[in-house]
Amino acid sequence: MINSMANTFSGGIKLNDGKELSKDAPITTILPGPEMVYPLLQHIGNPSVPVVREGDHVLMGQKIAEADGDLSAHLHASVSGKVLGIENRLTADGQAVPSIIIANDRRYLEIFYPENRKLRYTSRQTMLHAIREAGIVGLGGSGLPTYFKLLGANTRRIDYCIANLVECEPYLTSDYRRILETPEKIVNGLRIMLTMFPRARGILAVSDSNQEGYRALKECTRQDERIYVRRLHDKYPQGSERQLIYALTGRTLNAKMLPYEIGCIVNNTDTLAAINQAVITHEPLITKIITVSGDAVREPANFRVRIGMSYREVLEAAGGLKPGLRPEECVYLDGGPMMGHRIDPGLDIPVTKLSSGIIVLTRKSMQASDPSACMRCGRCVEVCPNNLVPMQLFKDTEKGNEHAFIRHNGLECCDCGTCSYICPARINLSSSIVQMKNQILHDPDLAGDYARRYVRS
Ligand code: SF4
Ligand code: SF4
Numbered sequence: 213m214i215n216s217m218a219n220t221f222s223g224g225i226k227l228n229d230g231k232e233l234s235k236d237a238p239i240t241t242i243l244p245g246p247e248m249v250y251p252l253l254q255h256i257g258n259p260s261v262p263v264v265r266e267g268d269h270v271l272m273g274q275k276i277a278e279a280d281g282d283l284s285a286h287l288h289a290s291v292s293g294k295v296l297g298i299e300n301r302l303t304a305d306g307q308a309v310p311s312i313i314i315a316n317d318r319r320y321l322e323i324f325y326p327e328n329r330k331l332r333y334t335s336r337q338t339m340l341h342a343i344r345e346a347g348i349v350g351l352g353g354s355g356l357p358t359y360f361k362l363l364g365a366n367t368r369r370i371d372y373c374i375a376n377l378v379e380c381e382p383y384l385t386s387d388y389r390r391i392l393e394t395p396e397k398i399v400n401g402l403r404i405m406l407t408m409f410p411r412a413r414g415i416l417a418v419s420d421s422n423q424e425g426y427r428a429l430k431e432c433t434r435q436d437e438r439i440y441v442r443r444l445h446d447k448y449p450q451g452s453e454r455q456l457i458y459a460l461t462g463r464t465l466n467a468k469m470l471p472y473e474i475g476c477i478v479n480n481t482d483t484l485a486a487i488n489q490a491v492i493t494h495e496p497l498i499t500k501i502i503t504v505s506g507d508a509v510r511e512p513a514n515f516r517v518r519i520g521m522s523y524r525e526v527l528e529a530a531g532g533l534k535p536g537l538r539p540e541e542c543v544y545l546d547g548g549p550m551m552g553h554r555i556d557p558g559l560d561i562p563v564t565k566l567s568s569g570i571i572v573l574t575r576k577s578m579q580a581s582d583p584s585a586c587m588r589c590g591r592c593v594e595v596c597p598n599n600l601v602p603m604q605l606f607k608d609t610e611k612g613n614e615h616a617f618i619r620h621n622g623l624e625c626c627d628c629g630t631c632s633y634i635c636p637a638r639i640n641l642s643s644s645i646v647q648m649k650n651q652i653l654h655d656p657d658l659a660g661d662y663a664r665r666y667v668r669s
Contacts, residue, residue, distance in 0.1 A: 224595060225633065229382040231388070234503050237512060241517075245316065249562035256283055275287070279347075285357045293317040331404065361472070374476055374478045386481075391429065399436070399439070444456070445459075468662050509531070614652055627646045
């Protein structure tokens with residue numbers, strides 16, 4: 213039964229979301245510059261293996277690297293041009309990753325795509341194959357290959373196929389625009405899921421404030437008896453997988469589990485649109501829709517960009533910084549301000565499958581006072597959506613005590629940042645907690661079952 217009572221979860225916070233800066237900016241396509249960079253690691257598994265060499269000419273949509281194992285994913289050229297080589301390049305998280313470099317010939321010559329498939333004549337096996345071939349991974353940031361997630365799910369045990377359209381991160385509006393402009397692509401992605409899981413109901417979940425999106429989706433699904441459109445409370449982190457599933461179904465998930473173990477399949481907006489494209493039109497994942505916003509950006513925008521182009525080019529397309537602002541007066545974020553990361557290596561880094569937004573804020577707007585001692589107010593405990601005690605976990609991190617951290621359920625943290633946001637003593641709780649969590653997750657002996665979603669195959 214769909215959980216009609218909750219519509220939300222315990223904890224969480226109301227945020228000033230800054231979405232007004234870019235929500236009315238329609239999605240426009242921008243073209244990349246002369247050099248494209250394709251890191252071989254844009255998913256959680258092993259790096260993909262190049263199938264092109266220096267000097268090769270490639271077409272747009274051509275496979276340039278093969279998945280290495282089930283947790284890895286194929287990679288495709290998003291332009292036509294010449295392979296310049298394979299070398300280490302920095303990515304948004306500051307890591308140097310082996311990358312295929314392609315000189316864009318600006319002709320955008322495509323591979324040949326067969327005739328569109330008709331959903332009713334397409335088998336589950338063909339759909340799975342198409343999703344794998346297209347290189348689709350969890351585009352909300354998980355990087356888990358979608359093929360792997362769907363393959364593991366028992367078709368008779370899935371009760372809900374959920375479309376996560378909540379987009380609760382401040383400033384990001386790419387999902388909002390996609391829902392308004394092309395709702396049928398998202399709904400078609402969900403219809404494909406429902407064909408694969410014939411016992412399931414489909415739920416399109418949007419936030420309460422997204423009235424326009426709700427109406428567009430309702431209109432689009434009038435004939436779909438198995439699809440429901442649900443509005444959820446405007447609260448952060450409502451779009452986090454565990455909080456979303458609980459609000460919609462009343463079922464609880466922990467960080468050791470995948471949603472299919474409790475009868476749910478969850479995909480976000482981008483992933484569903486990519487699934488539709490892969491299954492119906494045979495096209496691989498070579499573009500992303502990303503938001504460029506923040507109080508430092510001249511013309512906040514939503515762009516359809518090619519994977520491989522640089523963040524610098526994308527920011528320039530939005531007019532760059534506001535007049536009079538110098539780069540050193542700004543903070544650059546990959547993703548939203550709650551779960552995104554500061555871009556430290558500079559803007560000459562490539563858009564990847566996992567890019568969702570470039571947010572640039574003035575240092576002035578972010579100025580926080582220095583942290584003071586914990587005053588034991590308990591607010592971090594009240595807001596933690598996973599019922600953790602962040603102040604205790606923070607103490608464990610200060611002592612470097614990994615065993616205590618595990619005992620206090622630190623591995624259940626979903627990286628939402630809510631505790632840091634609320635703390636009146638300005639203690640950056642979440643960054644220390646997330647750092648220790650990731651450290652433990654990279655040690656399978658310590659992490660045990662928790663490592664299954666993170667360890668490379
Ligand atoms: S401890 Fe983790 S899950 Fe809890 S509020 Fe902090 S960041 Fe979010
Ligand atoms: S919110 Fe900050 S000050 Fe309050 S208990 Fe938590 S860590 Fe301490």
